[in-house]
Amino acid sequence: MAKRTFSSFEIFLIFLLVMMTGITVALLSLLFITSGTIENHTGFPSTQGPPATQGSAAPQNSTAPQGPTTTQASPIPSTPEPTLFQNFSGYHIGVGRADCTGQVSDINLMGYSKTGQYARGILTRLYSRAFIMAEPDGSNRIVFVSIDIGMVSQRLRLEVLSRLQNKYGSLYRRDNVILSGTHTHSGPAGYFQYTTFVIASEGFSNRTFEYMVTGIVKSIEIAHTNMKPGKIFINKGTVDGAQINRSPTSYLWNPQSERARYSSNTDKEMVLLKMLDLNGEELGLISWFAIHPVSMKNTNHLVNSDNVGYASYLFEQEKNKGYLPGEGPYVAAFASSNLGDVSPNVLGPHCTNTGESCENANSSCPIGGPSMCVAMGPGQDMFESTQIIGRIIYDKAKELYESASQEVTGPLASAHQWVNMTDVTVWLNSTHTVKTCKPALGYSFAAGTIDGFGTLNFTQGMTEGDSFWDTLRDQVLGKPSEEIKECHKPKPVLLHTGELLKPHPWHPDIVDVQIVTLGFLAITAIPGEFTTMSGRRLRQAVREEFEVYGMLNMTVVISGLCNVYTHYITTYEEYQAQRYEAASTIYGPHTLSAYIQLFRVLAKAIATDTVANLSSGPEPPFFEELMSPLIPNIVDRVPAGTTFGDILLPANTIYRVGEVVEVTFVGANPKNSAENRTHQTFLTVEKYEATSATWQIMHNDASWETRFYWHKGLLGLSNATIQWHIPDTAQPGIYRIKYFGHSRKQDLLKPAVLLSFESTPSVFEVITT
Numbered sequence: 001m002a003k004r005t006f007s008s009f010e011i012f013l014i015f016l017l018v019m020m021t022g023i024t025v026a027l028l029s030l031l032f033i034t035s036g037t038i039e040n041h042t043g044f045p046s047t048q049g050p051p052a053t054q055g056s057a058a059p060q061n062s063t064a065p066q067g068p069t070t071t072q073a074s075p076i077p078s079t080p081e082p083t084l085f086q087n088f089s090g091y092h093i094g095v096g097r098a099d100c101t102g103q104v105s106d107i108n109l110m111g112y113s114k115t116g117q118y119a120r121g122i123l124t125r126l127y128s129r130a131f132i133m134a135e136p137d138g139s140n141r142i143v144f145v146s147i148d149i150g151m152v153s154q155r156l157r158l159e160v161l162s163r164l165q166n167k168y169g170s171l172y173r174r175d176n177v178i179l180s181g182t183h184t185h186s187g188p189a190g191y192f193q194y195t196t197f198v199i200a201s202e203g204f205s206n207r208t209f210e211y212m213v214t215g216i217v218k219s220i221e222i223a224h225t226n227m228k229p230g231k232i233f234i235n236k237g238t239v240d241g242a243q244i245n246r247s248p249t250s251y252l253w254n255p256q257s258e259r260a261r262y263s264s265n266t267d268k269e270m271v272l273l274k275m276l277d278l279n280g281e282e283l284g285l286i287s288w289f290a291i292h293p294v295s296m297k298n299t300n301h302l303v304n305s306d307n308v309g310y311a312s313y314l315f316e317q318e319k320n321k322g323y324l325p326g327e328g329p330y331v332a333a334f335a336s337s338n339l340g341d342v343s344p345n346v347l348g349p350h351c352t353n354t355g356e357s358c359e360n361a362n363s364s365c366p367i368g369g370p371s372m373c374v375a376m377g378p379g380q381d382m383f384e385s386t387q388i389i390g391r392i393i394y395d396k397a398k399e400l401y402e403s404a405s406q407e408v409t410g411p412l413a414s415a416h417q418w419v420n421m422t423d424v425t426v427w428l429n430s431t432h433t434v435k436t437c438k439p440a441l442g443y444s445f446a447a448g449t450i451d452g453f454g455t456l457n458f459t460q461g462m463t464e465g466d467s468f469w470d471t472l473r474d475q476v477l478g479k480p481s482e483e484i485k486e487c488h489k490p491k492p493v494l495l496h497t498g499e500l501l502k503p504h505p506w507h508p509d510i511v512d513v514q515i516v517t518l519g520f521l522a523i524t525a526i527p528g529e530f531t532t533m534s535g536r537r538l539r540q541a542v543r544e545e546f547e548v549y550g551m552l553n554m555t556v557v558i559s560g561l562c563n564v565y566t567h568y569i570t571t572y573e574e575y576q577a578q579r580y581e582a583a584s585t586i587y588g589p590h591t592l593s594a595y596i597q598l599f600r601v602l603a604k605a606i607a608t609d610t611v612a613n614l615s616s617g618p619e620p621p622f623f624e625e626l627m628s629p630l631i632p633n634i635v636d637r638v639p640a641g642t643t644f645g646d647i648l649l650p651a652n653t654i655y656r657v658g659e660v661v662e663v664t665f666v667g668a669n670p671k672n673s674a675e676n677r678t679h680q681t682f683l684t685v686e687k688y689e690a691t692s693a694t695w696q697i698m699h700n701d702a703s704w705e706t707r708f709y710w711h712k713g714l715l716g717l718s719n720a721t722i723q724w725h726i727p728d729t730a731q732p733g734i735y736r737i738k739y740f741g742h743s744r745k746q747d748l749l750k751p752a753v754l755l756s757f758e759s760t761p762s763v764f765e766v767i768t769t
Helices: 006-034 154-168 196-203 206-225 306-319 380-402 445-448 467-477 482-488 534-549 572-577 592-607 668-673
Strands: 090-101 103-108 119-120 127-134 141-147 177-181 228-239 269-277 281-290 329-336 348-351 373-376 413-419 425-427 433-437 494-495 510-518 521-525 555-561 648-651 654-656 660-666 683-689 694-700 706-712 720-724 733-745 755-759 762-767
Touching: 090 206, 090 269, 090 281, 090 329, 090 510, 103 510, 103 668, 103 706, 103 755, 127 206, 127 281, 127 329, 127 348, 141 206, 141 329, 154 177, 154 206, 154 510, 177 521, 196 572, 206 668, 228 380, 281 380, 281 555, 306 329, 306 380, 306 572, 329 592, 413 592, 425 592, 445 494, 445 660, 467 494, 482 494, 482 706, 510 592, 521 592, 660 733, 668 733, 683 706, 720 733
Parallel strands: 141 177, 281 329, 521 555, 654 762
Antiparallel strands: 090 127, 090 228, 103 119, 119 706, 127 141, 228 269, 269 281, 348 373, 413 510, 425 433, 510 521, 648 660, 660 720, 683 694, 683 733, 706 720, 733 755, 733 762
16 A cells, blocks of 8 residues: 655644544543433423423423333333224224434534534424334234434434334334334434434434424324324335436446346336225325435525435425425325435536546545545435426326225234344355454545535555554553454444443444235335345345245345444455445455344244244443533624524515515524424414414425524523525515524522513515516
8 A cells, every 4th residue: 555645734634533533432431321311311201201392491400311221110001092993804904104304403413423514503404203013913013113313313213213112002003013214314313222323413412302202202193193094005116317426436346146136227127005095084104215315505504304314305295285394194204215325416426626527446546546536416406306206206107006905914013133143153055154244434434425415535456454444442441353354355344332341332232133924015124225236135045045945036125224223234255345335344254244234133033933033132232421422512792782583684675476585583592492492493484364363374484485593602592593485386475484493491509490571573574576
């Protein structure tokens, strides 16, 4: 490897990195072992729901959750099960949707791991969408939940299951409940327990964790309450123009004979379930399609659900006419699949300084290196790209939905195991075995991807380490063992996370594997991001296993980002190339083979009706006293002579369709509204109805036409700017924009309280062109 030289600026960055690493390690050591920190010990006990909407503050002396509530036990009364009508052909179906947005300021956005990408407002709310399917006699049921978050964390799942058990007894369990993240990269972080993710989140936010757990559970409760007899129909189709493979050189490492079986290096098939009640009333849909929700770039600071969220928005607005976004009975989930190497930035990677293609094994430009190699979406900006890709997905889903005619029939089943993924023996054939590894991240992990590059001098495709970074790692974190380095070859180990155990393990050892079946449909719950070919191999293996034991013609779908997050899973061949996805395959080169073996076991158990004989496996941990957020809570203040919600810059008096209304108010920190939820929106756009002399809400902060920006000042001062991008459908008339929030107040020697407020409205007129 050629000797690397560093510029003065790079030397300064390296020095800064060393200093920050030392400070971070010191803070971690301090914060993880102390108990009087800011946020972990002001949250609500895990048996409680969200903060009360009346009153101004969370109890300041309440204690932190002491693990999932299933560990506290005495007999748990189950909620009485409503009587279910049994004499019909089909399933009992329940759908539910609930807000799970969390805080929209003073927290990292989860996905790009980009330092400084803090939330500073909201483009759309995030939702948990739950679907319950039960057999006519109610004996067997499954729950699928698609959540507008980056990924499901183990802590999140354990707490959700705990609260479900407290309310419903054994009705909803680890084997029949799937929690799947859509993988938006524009949702809040802070809800993890393993140190790698805690550091990336800059702490554990009990505020956001509680908000998410409460929303997920509420969506399931709504679905449970709304269950009714119905029918489910399935359809499949090809989606064109929405995706590219972002690591095509890795894909080419797969055998040519295997690649020849497929027409594309991405999975273009969408699988869709259409749900109706027995009267033909539409209930909802679930769609699985492989695409990364990264149309919104790593320069974005607004919380939103990205391209798949926009598809949900369009479908739900179409079916819930007359309702505001996030309201109405119809629920449409666009769930994640084997999206690991799939990008929505369909114009591909180009050097931002020269315009030439940088589609090469290192994703690097001749001038400027990898930081100049960026993939772009089809729109003029990331907002338009998000809508273009989202609409392509929506259009195909609408086509498949309207033509769906094949009814799903048959029994329901589920199988689940916890597995120690660091110690799986994989049988390659009848005589040869290999093993998985303790977790580790490779050098190319730090390079990022063409959707969001890293900030230091790493490139994709690195199969050798670097003496400088190795020495720095050894000094700060200790040396990786020869065992872990040997196990992960040809990956050069950058971070030996499986050997880093303080203050808590840096990556999970215990991982969920799970399958649920709905007649001839099998949903595999994948704890990470499978690449295109990895997903194809797993689907084929599971389908073949079902066939061996008599379950023929099964449709197998990959549901990604489920139950616990373990980064990426490439094929063995793709692993050799060591691009970003391979460097992020944390359990080593045989990870995919291990998962295929494990999911075969589950498929066989379902097919042979021997699920009861499966061992549950080693139970995962639930860690206490996690590091609190590095950004503290401070009192909100206003400029002299003003109050919260006062207008600083009013709207113009007249606007035309297609223009943007903008109003700026005296603001308060929006994260307060994740604790005190008196208001369910940060904004409303309202139209005056002369006939009734009332104001009608036309848009809220879940609308794609509105944007809420928070501008943080010094010493607790802040402004809030609301934009309304007037759509073509807007009717002429008198409108107003209102702002809602909560301010933090603390008197001397008294606990802080959160006070709700709403703004003076800013009134204007919309006229036709």
